[in-house]
Amino acid sequence: MSFADGVCPRCARRVEPITLVCDACHQVAGAPMGVVLGDSGRRLGQYLLDIVLFGATLGIGWIVWSVQAWRGGQTPAMRLMKLRVLHAATRRPARWRRMFVREFLIKMVVMAVVGAGSFWIGTVLLDSMLLWDRGRRQVWDEIADTIVVDTTGVPQYLLAAAWEPEVAAPIM
Numbered sequence: 001m002s003f004a005d006g007v008c009p010r011c012a013r014r015v016e017p018i019t020l021v022c023d024a025c026h027q028v029a030g031a032p033m034g035v036v037l038g039d040s041g042r043r044l045g046q047y048l049l050d051i052v053l054f055g056a057t058l059g060i061g062w063i064v065w066s067v068q069a070w071r072g073g074q075t076p077a078m079r080l081m082k083l084r085v086l087h088a089a090t091r092r093p094a095r096w097r098r099m100f101v102r103e104f105l106i107k108m109v110v111m112a113v114v115g116a117g118s119f120w121i122g123t124v125l126l127d128s129m130l131l132w133d134r135g136r137r138q139v140w141d142e143i144a145d146t147i148v149v150d151t152t153g154v155p156q157y158l159l160a161a162a163w164e165p166e167v168a169a170p171i172m
C-alpha cells in the first residue's frame with residue numbers, strides 16, 4: 001500500500017508519490033487499506049476519554065493499562081476508539097519506547113513546563129497544532145515523529161497481518 005505510482009489506491013485520486021496522507025480520502029501511505037488519518041474531533045474525544053479513564057481508575061489503573069497499550073502504539077482511550085499512533089517514518093505502530101517519550105516525557109513533562117511558563121496559553125496553542133498541520137500532528141507528534149490514525153472499519157486480521165508483532169502484543 002503506497003502512493004509510489006502517483007495514485008491513491010483507495011480513492012484513485014492523483015497524489016504526489018512522496019505524500020504521507022491522501023488529501024482526498026485521508027488514506028495513510030504504507031498502512032493497510034482503510035487506515036486513515038485520525039480526525040481532530042475523534043482526537044479530542046480520545047484526549048478527554050483518557051482523562052476520564054485516568055480519573056475513574058484513580059490514575060494507577062490507567063498507568064498500568066497504558067504500559068500495556070503503549071506496546072501497540074495506543075493509549076487506553078485509543079484502544080477503545082480504534083485510534084493508533086504510528087511511527088511516521090515506517091508507518092507502523094509506535095513501540096513502547098516511542099510511546100513513553102510521546103505520552104510521558106513530551107506530553108506531560110514538557111507541556112507542564114510550557115504551561116507553567118505561559119499561564120497555559122502556550123499549552124492551548126500547542127494543543128491546537130493539529131488543526132492547522134496537514135498531517136494533523138501535535139508538537140509531541142513532531143518531536144516523537146508520529147502520526148495518529150483511525151483503524152475503524154479495518155478488519156482486525158488485516159491489521160494483525162500487516163503489523164505483527166505490534167498488534168499481537170497482549171491485550172489486558
Ligand SMILES: [Zn+2]
Nearest residue numbers: 008011022025
Ligand atoms: Zn485517497
